[in-house]
Amino acid sequence: MTVIPLKCWNEPDQKAIREQLDRIFKSGPFNQSLRRQQFLDYLVTETLAGRAERLKGYNIALEVFDRPETFDPLVDPVVRIEAGRLRDKLREYYEANGKSDPIHIELPKGSYTPHIAFRQAAVLDPSSGAILEEQQVKTISKLADVDLGRAEPWSSSRRFPLSKVGWKQLGILAAAVVLIIAASFSWMKGGTSTPSLPDKTSIAVLPFDNIGDDPQWERFADGITEDVITDLSHSKDLIVIARNSTEVYKGKPIDIRQIGRDLGVKYVLEGSIQSMGERIRVSAQLIEAASGSHAWSERYDRPVDDLFAVQNDVTGKIAATLAGYEGAVAEAERSLLRRKPPANLTAFDTYLLAMEAKHKVTKEGLAEAEGLFNKALELDPQLARAYVGLVDTQFYLIDLGLAPSVEEAVSKLTEAAEKAVQIDPDDGKTHQALGIAYAFQGKQEQALAEFDRAETLAPSDADLLLIIAWSMPGFGESGRAVSLAERSLKLNPHYPDWYNQGLSLIYFFGEQYDKSVKYRLLVKEPLALDYAFLAMSNAYMGRTGEAGAAAANVVKLDQTWIAERYLSEAGGYAEKEAELFVNGARKAGLSDCIPAGKLKDMPNLIRVKSCEAQRAKIPG
Numbered sequence: 001m002t003v004i005p006l007k008c009w010n011e012p013d014q015k016a017i018r019e020q021l022d023r024i025f026k027s028g029p030f031n032q033s034l035r036r037q038q039f040l041d042y043l044v045t046e047t048l049a050g051r052a053e054r055l056k057g058y059n060i061a062l063e064v065f066d067r068p069e070t071f072d073p074l075v076d077p078v079v080r081i082e083a084g085r086l087r088d089k090l091r092e093y094y095e096a097n098g099k100s101d102p103i104h105i106e107l108p109k110g111s112y113t114p115h116i117a118f119r120q121a122a123v124l125d126p127s128s129g130a131i132l133e134e135q136q137v138k139t140i141s142k143l144a145d146v147d148l149g150r151a152e153p154w155s156s157s158r159r160f161p162l163s164k165v166g167w168k169q170l171g172i173l174a175a176a177v178v179l180i181i182a183a184s185f186s187w188m189k190g191g192t193s194t195p196s197l198p199d200k201t202s203i204a205v206l207p208f209d210n211i212g213d214d215p216q217w218e219r220f221a222d223g224i225t226e227d228v229i230t231d232l233s234h235s236k237d238l239i240v241i242a243r244n245s246t247e248v249y250k251g252k253p254i255d256i257r258q259i260g261r262d263l264g265v266k267y268v269l270e271g272s273i274q275s276m277g278e279r280i281r282v283s284a285q286l287i288e289a290a291s292g293s294h295a296w297s298e299r300y301d302r303p304v305d306d307l308f309a310v311q312n313d314v315t316g317k318i319a320a321t322l323a324g325y326e327g328a329v330a331e332a333e334r335s336l337l338r339r340k341p342p343a344n345l346t347a348f349d350t351y352l353l354a355m356e357a358k359h360k361v362t363k364e365g366l367a368e369a370e371g372l373f374n375k376a377l378e379l380d381p382q383l384a385r386a387y388v389g390l391v392d393t394q395f396y397l398i399d400l401g402l403a404p405s406v407e408e409a410v411s412k413l414t415e416a417a418e419k420a421v422q423i424d425p426d427d428g429k430t431h432q433a434l435g436i437a438y439a440f441q442g443k444q445e446q447a448l449a450e451f452d453r454a455e456t457l458a459p460s461d462a463d464l465l466l467i468i469a470w471s472m473p474g475f476g477e478s479g480r481a482v483s484l485a486e487r488s489l490k491l492n493p494h495y496p497d498w499y500n501q502g503l504s505l506i507y508f509f510g511e512q513y514d515k516s517v518k519y520r521l522l523v524k525e526p527l528a529l530d531y532a533f534l535a536m537s538n539a540y541m542g543r544t545g546e547a548g549a550a551a552a553n554v555v556k557l558d559q560t561w562i563a564e565r566y567l568s569e570a571g572g573y574a575e576k577e578a579e580l581f582v583n584g585a586r587k588a589g590l591s592d593c594i595p596a597g598k599l600k601d602m603p604n605l606i607r608v609k610s611c612e613a614q615r616a617k618i619p620g
Contacts, residue, residue, distance in 0.1 A: 014048050017116060020103040027097050029089040033223055039064050039086055043114050044105065055112040072483075078312070081459045083112060085230050201348075202239040202265040203322075205229045207250040208282075209272040217280075221273045223311055224282065228269070231319035231460050238323055241265060260289025267295065269322070280304045282314045286322060296322070316460045316491050323461070347380030354389055359498045362525055363402050369393050384430055387420035391433035392467070398440065398569060400501075400527050401558060406569045410440045428458025432467055439471045440571040442606070448475060462492035470502040473509035476574025482510040497524060504533050508584075509577050513537040528558035529566070536584030547588045554590060562591040564611050565602075572606035582608050 021044060024030055025037045042064050046055055057079040061067040065078050087107045094104060104117045205228050208221040225243065232240045241263050249259065256268050271284035285297035300317065302310045345353075354372030357365045370393050376386040394413035397403040417437035420430040435450030451468045458464050466488040472481035485506045489495065504520035507513070516537040523530045535550035554561050563585035567573045573581065585592040593611030594602060596618070 013118070016118070017044065017048065017103060017105075020101060020105065023101065024090075024093055024098070024105070027093050029092045029226075033226075035064075036082070036086060036089060039082055040090075040105075040114075043107070043112060044116070047114055047116070052113045057112070060112060079112075080456050081312075083107060084456075084459070085227065088230055201267070202241070202263075203232065203267040203269060203286075204241040204246050204259060204263045204265045205232065205243075206246050206254065206259070206268060206270045208270075208284075211272050211274040214275060217273055217275050220280075220311065224271070224273065224315060227311060227315035228271075228284075228318050231315055232323055239265075256287050256289055256292050265289055269318075271318075275304070276301075278304055280310060282310075284318050313490075317493075319460050347376045347383050347386070350376040350379060351383060351386050351389065354386070358389060358393055358396070359496055361396060361400070361498050361501065361523075366393050366396055366402065382423055384420045384424035384427060387416040387423070388429045388433045390416040391420065391436055395436055395440075400529050401561070401566070401569075402527070410437075413437050413440060426457065428454040428456075428461060428464055431457065432464050435468070436471060439474055442571050444475050447471065460491060462488040462495070465491070466495075466499055466502050469506050473506065473577045474571060474573045476576060478506075478509040478511075478577060481506045482512070497522070501530065504530075504537075508533055508537055509580065511540075511580070513540045517541075526553075528554050528561050531557065532561060532563075532566075532585070532588075532590060535588035535590060536581070539587035539589075540584055551588045551590050562594055564593045564608050565605070567608065568602075568604075568606040575609060578608045579610055582610060 021041060024040070030037055030040075039060075042060070043055060046052060058071060060079045061071045062069065065082070067078070087109070090106055094101070094106075098104075102119055104115075104119060106115050108115060205225060208225045210218045210221040229240055229243050232238055245263060254270075256270075259268055260266070266289055268287045268289050269284060270287065271282065274281045274283075280302055282300045282302070283297070284300075286295045287293065288295050298318070300314045302314065304310070350372055354369045354376060357372060358369035359365075370390065373386045373389045373393065376383055376389075380386075391413050394403070394409045394416070398406055398409050398413075403409040414437040417430075417433040420427075420433050424430050431450045431454035435447045435454060438444075438447035438450060451471070454464060455468060465484045469481040469484035469488065472478065472484065485503055488499075489503075492499075500519045500522040504516045504518075504523075507515035507519065514537075516533060520526070520530055520534050520537070526534075531550045531553040535547045535554060538544075538547035538550060563582045567578050567581060572578075582592045593608065593614050594605060596615040599605065599615075
């Protein structure tokens with residue numbers, strides 16, 4: 001393999017690459033999305049012009065996605081989301097139509113600079129098996145070594161030295177490859193005509209129907225279908241059938257039960273689009289395949305002035321509603337497994353019941369959840385999501401003041417988070433869990449890196465975004481927390497009850513006290529911390545009566561509640577947020593600081609500056 005400097009693409013090379021782009025743009029994964037074509041064209045053009053260093057999220061957002069100069073990639077993840085989709089579509093193209101293309105273009109993870117490789121087939125001397133014309137590869141950066149699990153003809157490292165391999169050896173090698181492939185297909189088929197799927201929730205997304213004859217809307221319907229499949233595929237809780245398996249049902253009378261049997265899926269999502277003058281209506285419904293009964297349905301009416309924005313908005317909402325912690329698929333699964341005898345529950349069934357218990361956000365519910373998550377791991381030690389559930393359970397116990405020992409809870413939380421990432425390093429939720437663990441240990445840089453990784457891997461997961469936002473005030477990023485929370489609400493407007501505590505905290509530190517009160521009042525079984533936030537928010541708004549009543553409930557439920565201790569047990573807060581919290585407690589008549597005489601019993605206390613000043617004035 002020869003590494004070619006970025007500015008050394010000659011004219012024939014550039015012409016060949018343009019011809020390759022044209023082939024890609026005319027293919028199924030691309031011809032329905034003009035914006036996807038523009039994105040890839042921009043990346044390749046800048047690379048060929050020697051400007052690869054300009055391929056940053058900010059520049060791409062302005063040049064390709066028409067974002068204003070005020071664009072903030074931390075608030076608006078459009079470039080990361082679309083880069084993920086582009087990466088998937090390129091892979092899909094080269095696995096099908098582009099298998100024998102002379103040029104391979106891919107977008108590596110973690111970069112916006114494309115890899116471009118030229119491929120020329122080697123010519124063998126039939127008498128000796130020697131190579132007469134060596135394969136030549138030009139690329140803008142070194143490609144990864146071949147992984148025997150997914151060997152690709154474009155990678156030149158680790159290739160066999162064919163000039164030293166005779167035809168007999170090549171024949172043996174080819175036969176071995178055929179046997180391996182045949183064995184793989186036999187294993188996947190499991191000896192039956194219906195695919196054997198793992199014991200996990202499975203879903204097929206049927207092509208969305210275009211109610212009308214306008215071909216513009218046909219392309220839009222195809223785009224919606226593709227993007228819903230892509231977004232759902234990010235969920236580690238779902239098996240999503242590939243589009244080429246569902247495309248065969250397009251435009252045909254369908255029998256959902258038969259489709260379920262054909263594809264071996266539990267659920268089928270079908271939908272339609274309908275143009276209504278200046279508006280577009282997108283409808284979707286989730287159907288339980290075995291019975292044909294509807295588990296969920298929704299309708300989205302939007303103006304048609306920006307179809308790209310509409311497509312992103314609607315597909316994001318569908319994916320978030322179906323795949324979230326409390327999503328429609330999970331709820332449908334729970335309704336089915338409740339009818340199962342306990343002895344027949346699988347690890348994933350037990351995990352779903354644990355999630356249900358966890359989201360009661362009560363002391364009893366969290367204890368039940370911890371037991372069920374551990375039971376799920378006994379049944380399947382590789383169920384990474386159960387470890388994530390254990391992290392979230394300990395997070396609630398600490399945050400709500402219910403942990404018998406904060407140190408023990410942090411230890412459990414950290415161990416579970418590390419195991420989750422070890423088992424599944426490509427899952428956004430495992431990185432979210434590790435970010436929480438780092439946050440409780442006060443490791444800001446590592447926590448933020450894990451949260452960024454989680455958001456990149458699961459940009460449309462409303463639950464994940466809210467949990468990340470929950471931790472942001474601790475790092476002094478309350479503005480980012482509010483933006484993440486509002487993205488989460490946009491994706492999941494019919495959010496589950498457990499959101500309310502997080503939203504109230506986020507808006508409190510964002511100094512939007514009216515919203516903090518609004519969401520805290522929605523908490524169904526409030527604890528001392530819930531009343532503390534109510535008291536402090538009302539105090540900041542000058543509502544002394546409401547503040548006093550809430551403060552009285554704090555003392556009634558937990559006579560030991562102190563603001564500074566809460567901040568410390570949460571891993572510490574940035575100075576501005578810490579002072580906002582402690583001052584709010586003072587205004588509400590709550591205990592603000594640890595008395596000096598008790599510091600000896602709390603050697604690991606993370607101290608707040610104003611509390612230190614207060615203790616200096618009033619010893620003991």
